[in-house]
Amino acid sequence: MKESLMDVLCCPMDKSELELEVDERADDEEVLAGTLVCSECGERYPIEDGIPNLLPPDMRDDVPA
Amino acid sequence: MKGQEWYQADDVAAEYDDKRFSRGGRLIDRREKEAVLDALGPLEDKRVLEVACGTGRFTVMLAERGADIVGMDISAAMLEEGRQKAQAAGVSDTLEFMRGDAARLPFPDDHFDSVVAMRFFHLADTPKSFLAELRRVSNDQVFFDTFNRFSTRSIYNWALPMGSRLYSRYEVDSLLEKSNLELVNAEHDFVFPYGFYRKIPDDVASAFRSLDTKLLSVPGFDRLASVSYWDTRV
Numbered sequence: 515m516k517e518s519l520m521d522v523l524c525c526p527m528d529k530s531e532l533e534l535e536v537d538e539r540a541d542d543e544e545v546l547a548g549t550l551v552c553s554e555c556g557e558r559y560p561i562e563d564g565i566p567n568l569l570p571p572d573m574r575d576d577v578p579a
Numbered sequence: 580m581k582g583q584e585w586y587q588a589d590d591v592a593a594e595y596d597d598k599r600f601s602r603g604g605r606l607i608d609r610r611e612k613e614a615v616l617d618a619l620g621p622l623e624d625k626r627v628l629e630v631a632c633g634t635g636r637f638t639v640m641l642a643e644r645g646a647d648i649v650g651m652d653i654s655a656a657m658l659e660e661g662r663q664k665a666q667a668a669g670v671s672d673t674l675e676f677m678r679g680d681a682a683r684l685p686f687p688d689d690h691f692d693s694v695v696a697m698r699f700f701h702l703a704d705t706p707k708s709f710l711a712e713l714r715r716v717s718n719d720q721v722f723f724d725t726f727n728r729f730s731t732r733s734i735y736n737w738a739l740p741m742g743s744r745l746y747s748r749y750e751v752d753s754l755l756e757k758s759n760l761e762l763v764n765a766e767h768d769f770v771f772p773y774g775f776y777r778k779i780p781d782d783v784a785s786a787f788r789s790l791d792t793k794l795l796s797v798p799g800f801d802r803l804a805s806v807s808y809w810d811t812r813v
């Protein structure tokens with residue numbers, strides 16, 4: 515995920531802003547692992563293998579990776 | 580016996596490729612891509628969202644033509660395929676894949692110029708709420724396809740293990756009205772449904788496609804089409 519995507523993304527639940535916590539980068543721009551945290555409801559959305567998972571929490575468990 | 584297992588595995592793989600890349604399969608793929616490209620028009624710097632993008636068949640094509648695009652799907656495995664396709668095409672800079680739910684999109688209102696949903700609505704359990712959400716994030720266009728009721732596909736559908744949701748024109752009109760979307764163009768195609776084209780031998784696929792196109796040119800016969808492409812505006 516490119517960090518510039520942060521300008522676009524919002525929380526799927528309440529559409530509030532997200533904050534990025536980076537665990538691993540490929541380069542200055544590309545985030546490979548981390549978390550997106552909703553500034554309003556606090557919900558956490560993981561970034562895995564460079565792909566942000568913005569599925570709402572109720573859908574995360576039923577869906578096979 | 581090991582050899583036998585190999586043979587069977589090869590057989591499975593070959594059959595998979597046959598279905599996907601048979602002449603009939605390619606005819607469908609070409610028609611769908613044409614429908615998307617025609618509807619979206621010039622793509623340079625256009626902000627596009629594709630929901631249910633799967634392995635990125637359209638996402639990568641649109642990125643190659645200059646769109647600034649997000650491909651969203653529920654499945655990480657499908658997106659991984661898409662990411663490899665995007666890397667091979669050299670379009671990773673203008674394309675982002677993410678997992679998400681089409682009924683609760685992680686984007687602000689009016690963000691995209693075009694929102695595309697191909698092969699999506701036949702799987703949608705609550706089409707009205709999905710369409711309303713697609714509209715919310717678009718400032719101009721929403722483009723999608725449906726499989727039609729009152730077409731050959733209705734008959735064919737009985738034989739399908741996974742029930743597809745079929746739409747009559749009345750249902751689509753009503754959905755658009757409730758979602759406050761204006762229809763600007765509709766195209767109706769494939770008297771013979773997709774499944775038929777995937778099953779027939781390669782050497783007759785083009786002949787059936789040509790017959791199909793002729794049938795649809797007869798006035799009133801477009802009612803027999805199994806697929807419709809809907810181009811709408813907010």
